[in-house]
Amino acid sequence: MTEDDIDQMSYTDFIALLDETNRCPGGKKTIRRIRELIHIDGKTNILDVGSNTGFTSLELSRITPAKISGIDISESCVSQAEKSLSEDIGSVRSRVTFQVASSYNIPFPGDNFDLIMAGGATGFMDDKSKAIHEYLRVLKPWGFLVMSPLTYHTQPPQKMVDDVSEIIGTTIKPMTTKDWINTVDEISEDFEFYFSEPHKLSPRISEEIDEYVDYFLKKDHIKILSESVKDAIKRRWLSILRVFNENHKYLGYSIIVFRKRPVVEEPELFRST
Ligand SMILES: C[S@@+](CC[C@H](N)C(=O)[O-])C[C@H]1O[C@@H](n2cnc3c(N)ncnc32)[C@H](O)[C@@H]1O
Numbered sequence: 434m435t436e437d438d439i440d441q442m443s444y445t446d447f448i449a450l451l452d453e454t455n456r457c458p459g460g461k462k463t464i465r466r467i468r469e470l471i472h473i474d475g476k477t478n479i480l481d482v483g484s485n486t487g488f489t490s491l492e493l494s495r496i497t498p499a500k501i502s503g504i505d506i507s508e509s510c511v512s513q514a515e516k517s518l519s520e521d522i523g524s525v526r527s528r529v530t531f532q533v534a535s536s537y538n539i540p541f542p543g544d545n546f547d548l549i550m551a552g553g554a555t556g557f558m559d560d561k562s563k564a565i566h567e568y569l570r571v572l573k574p575w576g577f578l579v580m581s582p583l584t585y586h587t588q589p590p591q592k593m594v595d596d597v598s599e600i601i602g603t604t605i606k607p608m609t610t611k612d613w614i615n616t617v618d619e620i621s622e623d624f625e626f627y628f629s630e631p632h633k634l635s636p637r638i639s640e641e642i643d644e645y646v647d648y649f650l651k652k653d654h655i656k657i658l659s660e661s662v663k664d665a666i667k668r669r670w671l672s673i674l675r676v677f678n679e680n681h682k683y684l685g686y687s688i689i690v691f692r693k694r695p696v697v698e699e700p701e702l703f704r705s706t
Pocket of ligand 1: 507
């Protein structure tokens with residue numbers, strides 16, 4: 434591997450090289466909040482869509498007694514998730530499974546899950562309508578769909594949007610909480626918007642960013658690389674994180690909960706704001 438390889442590899446390959454843990458927006462705090470907001474017991478059957486390397490499924494199984502099935506289209510993510518699962522304790526191993534599958538064709542019967550955890554994954558799907566109709570099919574009546582997408586609370590300057598888009602290699606469309614609620618509403622009336630909870634992300638001081646970068650440079654598989662390659666990794670990782678940090682002045686995430694509504698209900702006029 435050379436300096437040029439580091440400079441030219443895609444963002445996804447660069448993150449894979451660093452082996453950074455993929456978390457749902459808000460990480461453990463989001464998962465803890467979901468447990469506080471939604472009743473989950475030993476009979477609760479959960480689907481984790483876009484389970485990636487397993488963070489959400491594993492954490493949910495550690496703090497609830499639920500049964501959890503994770504699906505992801507990426508074979509390498511699923512094998513990494515299975516590896517982490519095999520290293521966890523018995524009561525986690527007995528309640529969690531991972532499989533390679535698409536949200537467009539979920540390999541479970543209809544009316545099967547009490548809760549679908551779709552973290553930040555739906556934003557990565559081109560055909561959101563197909564995925565959301567599949568969520569509806571496999572959810573039990575009155576079952577919950579939970580999303581926790583990254584959402585902008587303040588409109589970012591166009592230069593910020595362009596810089597982030599360039600880093601991740603895809604044009605981002607800054608979405609607000611309302612945009613996400615409208616997206617699901619427009620796709621199906623059979624989902625009732627239940628509630629949302631916005632959270633702001635706070636930018637870190639530059640020393641914390643430096644420490645975070647150093648943490649990656651000390652990983653066993655990185656520290657054995659040549660000095661010039663490590664310098665290139667440091668340069669690229671710092672410049673990415675500085676842009677992301679600036680973006681965090683405008684960015685947050687929202688926990689958004691919908692329910693599969695099996696009956697027609699009257700609208701409610703007087704609601705709290
Ligand atoms: C950012 S990660 C999500 C990580 C984490 N679960 C979360 O809650 O944010 C997005 C994941 O969605 C997966 N993904 C994208 N399209 C998918 C699809 N159609 N079906 C299943 N998984 C998909 C990707 O492979 C990736 O692992």
